[in-house]
Amino acid sequence: MTAAPAKVGQELTPAMVAYLVVLGLAGVGVMIGTYLGDWGFWGWFGGGFLVVAGFGALLGNVFKIGWQPAVGPCPRCGTSLHYLTKKQHLRCPSCETLLEVQGQSLAAVPQNAVADTAEYPAPYVASITFPPTCALCGQPPAQAETVRWDKHRKKADYVVATVIEVTKIVLQVPVCAAHVGQGAVALDYGDHPSTQHDGVCVKFRSVWALEGYRRHNAAVMPPIRNEPQMPHAPSA
Numbered sequence: 001m002t003a004a005p006a007k008v009g010q011e012l013t014p015a016m017v018a019y020l021v022v023l024g025l026a027g028v029g030v031m032i033g034t035y036l037g038d039w040g041f042w043g044w045f046g047g048g049f050l051v052v053a054g055f056g057a058l059l060g061n062v063f064k065i066g067w068q069p070a071v072g073p074c075p076r077c078g079t080s081l082h083y084l085t086k087k088q089h090l091r092c093p094s095c096e097t098l099l100e101v102q103g104q105s106l107a108a109v110p111q112n113a114v115a116d117t118a119e120y121p122a123p124y125v126a127s128i129t130f131p132p133t134c135a136l137c138g139q140p141p142a143q144a145e146t147v148r149w150d151k152h153r154k155k156a157d158y159v160v161a162t163v164i165e166v167t168k169i170v171l172q173v174p175v176c177a178a179h180v181g182q183g184a185v186a187l188d189y190g191d192h193p194s195t196q197h198d199g200v201c202v203k204f205r206s207v208w209a210l211e212g213y214r215r216h217n218a219a220v221m222p223p224i225r226n227e228p229q230m231p232h233a234p235s236a
């Protein structure tokens with residue numbers, strides 16, 4: 001397949017460059033003010049933060065360091081996909097292949113891959129169930145393992161009140177005798193587009209078990225999406 005190579009980094013418009021320069025210069029200004037006015041630690045901290053945010057983003061974009069938004073072809077079908085150049089999984093909306101970011105381009109995850117920890121994600125929705133096989137190896141299950149999640153996430157901070165989102169999930173995960181307590185499945189926040197949705201995801205150690213879970217819950221799986229990874233990221 002002759003697909004175009006990955007295009008890494010976003011094209012900065014003159015306005016964005018100007019904005020980042022102003023941000024960095026504001027940071028320098030705050031640091032000078034801190035020095036002259038003896039504003040103390042928070043002055044240095046705030047100034048330093050602005051300098052890093054402004055000039056750091058510029059340098060990162062020029063030298064392609066840090067997480068860069070990228071656009072590259074699906075290695076299976078060639079569809080142009082958005083991703084970040086960091087360790088991340090995503091799924092091609094066209095051929096539904098599970099992909100991972102390797103270096104700066106995309107590679108298909110082998111169907112027989114088994115990771116040391118649960119890292120291959122699929123969306124969690126309230127009505128999901130597990131297929132009646134071990135969620136790690138596919139053998140007949142010996143028991144159901146309880147995976148609990150009780151997460152408090154700060155959603156918004158107002159002056160008088162903080163909104164905390166509480167998510168409680170209990171999964172009954174079938175496992176064979178050999179895989180009890182082996183962390184076959186874990187719950188985590190979705191890392192869009194790793195999971196193609198913004199909510200909670202179910203992570204598997206085994207890609208085979210992950211795909212079985214998706215087939216088993218095909219009726220309730222949200223559609224696969226692939227979108228730019230940052231505001232103003234290049235549109236394919």
Ligand SMILES: [Zn+2]
Binds near residue numbers: 079092093096
């Ligand atoms: Zn594809």
Ligand SMILES: [Zn+2]
Binds near residue numbers: 138139177
């Ligand atoms: Zn097993």
